[in-house]
Amino acid sequence: MTARFLRGTAAATLAGAVALTAAACSNPGSTAGGSGGPKDSAVVGIAYEPETLSPLLGYGKDGNSKIFDGLLAFDADMKLKPALATALPRIGDDGLTYTYTLRGGVTFSDGVPFTAKDVVFTYRTILDPKTNNASRTELDALKSVEAVGDDTVVFHLKYPYAPFAERTVHAIAPEHVAAKQDVNTGAFTTEPIGTGPYVLTGWSKGEKLTFKANPAYWNGAPAVKKFTMAIIKDDDVRATRLRAGDLDGAVLPPNLAAGFKDDKAKKTWTAKTYDYRTVTLPTHNEVAGDTAVRRALDLAVDRQAMVDKILEGAGKPAYGPVPTDSPWFAKGTERRHDLAGAQKILDEAGWKPGPDGVRVRNGVRAAFPLWYLSGDKLRQDHALAYVSDAKKTGIDITAQAGTWEVIEPRMKTDAVLAGGGAPGDPDFDQYLLLKSGLAGDGFNNMAWYDNKTVDRALDDGRRTNDPTKRRAAYDTVQRELVKNPGYTFLTHIDHLYVVDDAWDGPSTQTEPHDHGLASGPWWNVEAWTPKKAGAAKK
C-alpha cells in the first residue's frame, strides 16, 4: 500500500505540475459536469453529514435510508406502509406483542438473503448497552424480540406503546456482516451493506457520499442510476454550486432560495415540518415558573410577525409541538396576539410595574435570562424578537448566546431558545417535552414542566391503540398547555429545497427538526424518472 501510494503520489505531483501550467487555458465549463447530459444521475447538496452509516448506531432510525430498509416505511403522507414486512403488524395481548411477517426473496447487496435473524440481530444489538447508540431511548418500550422461523418476527413490549409500529421503520442491518466486527468502530460503520434501493460506492468524509442503484432491489431497480450527496456546510457555497450546475438540487435558507424563483429550469420545494422553535420557561425560575407570567408571554408574543420577518413567510405560528396543519392539532387552541390581555393577566396576578417599567411582585423583578445557541442566526432572531415582545408587557428578558456546554448546566433555572420536532406520532415530541418524570433527563423536558393532568394524558395517549381515546388524550395535553404553558412555542419552520425540474416523482414528506439524509425532495429518489423520454441517451 505504501510503496504503491508513494508512486501514486509522485505521479499525481507530476500531473499537478503539468496541470498548473495548463490551468490558465482549461475549459471554463469543465466543473459543470452532469447538467445537460443524460439525466440518470443526480447530485444534491446537503448541509449535514451523518456521524455513521450503521443502523446499529442509529443511522436510518426514522426510515428512508437509501442503503437500508425497515420492516415498515412512511409514504409521502407519513402513513405507514409495509417494506421488508409484507403487511402492517398484528398487534396482540393488549398492545404488548407486535408480529411481522417478512417479505420473501429479498437479498442484501452482497447477495445474501434477508431473514428474520437479521431483524432480531439488529434490534438486540441496539438494545445492548455496550452498543454506542445515542437513540436507544426511542426503543425504550421494547423488552425483547424473537424470530419464529425464517419469515416471522415477534416484538414483546414492556408496556403498551401505541406508536411502536412507527419505530419499526428502523433500518435493518445484515447479521452475517455486522456480527463479525466491533459494532462501534468496525468497517460496517462506514461501508454499509443493506437491502435498500442504493448501494454506497464511496464516502469521502466531509466531502460527499456516492451511491449507485441497486439493480436487484426488491421494489424494482431505480431509474436514477447514480446519486451523490455533496456535503456543503456553507449556505452561500451551496447556492453558488447549484447555480453553476455542479449540483442538481440543494437545501437552502429562504433568502437564498428566493434567488432561484425566476429560474424556469429549477423548482422550489417547500417541505412542511414539525421543526419548532420554542422558549423553555423553567419551572424552577420564580418568574418564568409563574403561571401568570407564562400565560402573559404566550399572548404577548407576535408569532405571525416572526413568520413574516424572520422566516420570510416560510413557516407558520406554533402553539405547541403539534403544527396547526397536523391532524393531531387541537382546533381552538390557537392564541391571538393580545398585548392588552397579557398586561391584564399580569396586573391581576399582582405583578405591578416598577419605577424602571419592569414589573415587580413581592420584591421579585420580572426578569430572567434567555439563552440561545451562539452562531445560530435563526435562533438569535427568534430570541431577540421574543425579548422585545416581552418588554412591551413589562417583563425584562436578557438574551445571551452560548454553546451547549455553557447552556446545559443552566437549563434548570434559565430559559433557552430550543428547537426540535419529530413527525409521525404525537407521542414522540410531547412525551419527552412534557413528562414530569423526565425533567432534567438529558435534554428531555428542559423546562422541568410538571403538570399532573398532562402526565396522565401522556400515559393514556401511548398506552391505547384506540384512535378516539388517543385523540382525546392529546387534545387534553394541548388544552392544558393553554392554561399553563411551560414553553412559549413560536414557529414551525418550512424547509426549502431548489431542484432541477428534470424528473417526475419528487415530492416532500413532513420533515423532522434535523435535516437528515432522508429529508428533502430526494426522500424517494428511487422513484424518480427522467421527464423527457429522450433525455436518457445511455
Add this chain to the structure above:
Amino acid sequence: MKRRLPWGAMARMTGRRALAAVPVLLAVTFAVFAVAEASPFDPVKAYAGTAGLTASQENLDQLRANLGVDRPLLTRWWEWLTSALTGDLGDSAVMRRPVAEVIGERLGWSVLLAVTAFLIAIALGTLLGVLAGRRRGGLIDRAVSSVAYTLEAAPAFWLGLLAIWFFALQLGALPAGGLTDTASDTVTADQVARHLVLPALVLGVSQLPWFFLYVRQGVGDALDEDPVRGARARGLRERTVLTGHALRSGMLPMLTLIGSRVPELITGALLVETVFSWPGIAAATVQAATSVDFPLLAALTVLATAAVLLGNLLSDLLYGLADPRVGFDG
C-alpha cells in the same frame, strides 16, 4: 568536491536527536490529553450529535462509560500510550473507526498537498530571488519584494478564499474544492491534479515570501563578495558567475529555512485543506479537537511533532554537509 560524507558524525547527531525526541513526544501527548480534558467540549455530546438532544441521561451515561471518557486523565493517557507503543492507536470516536485507518486514508492526500506546495514555494522562491537579487533596487526587485512582504502578512485561508473567488467563481477555470468532481466517485489522477492546483498554489504562495527573501539576500550579498568580483574580473560569463558562485553561497541559508518552515507548512495546510474541502488530515484534526476525540487527537499531534523534529534534523544535516565549519551538533 571529492570530500567523503561524514556518515559517522551524521549518524551520531541523528541518534542524539532521536533520544531527545522521546521526552518531547511524551510531554506533547500528555499535554494533548491535559488540554482536551480542560476544554469545555463534551466528548459524549459530540459523539451523540443530534441524537444526544433527545437521549435520556441513562443513555448518555452509558455512552460515557462505553467511550471510557469518565476515567481519570492519567489513566487514559497511560492506557493510550501503552497500547500505542504496541502499535494499537485505539479507535476514533468521532470517525467510528480505528485511528490507524483514519490517518492511513487521509495522510497521503495531505502529504501530496504539502509536498507540491513546498516544491512550488522553493522553485518559485529561488527563481524570483535570483532575479531580484541580481539587480537589487531594480524594477523586478521592487515589484516582487513588495508583493512578498504583502503575502507574508496574508493568512493562508484568506488567500484561499480569494483564489476560489477569482479562479472558481469569476473565471470558472478551476474547481473550488474537493478531491474530485462532485458527481464522480472514482479517484483519477487527472481529476486529482486539477483539484490540486488551487490548494497547492495557495499553500505554496503563502510560503513563498520567506524563500524569496532569503535567496534574494543571499544572492545579493554573494554578488558583492570578493570571489564574485574576482570571477567577474577574470571575465567569466555572467551566468557562470551567478550559478557557480552567487547561487551556491546564496542558497545556504535556504537549507535551514526548509526545516524551519515545516511547522508553518503544517498549520498552513490545515487552513488550506479546510477552505478547499481537501480530504486530508486537517479536517480530521479540527473534528478531533472540537469533539475531544483523545486517541485521534493524540496520534495526530505525535505525527505533527515528529514532522517538525524531522524537519529540523534534516535542515541541520544539510547545513552541516554544505558548510563543514558548522559541523554536526556539539
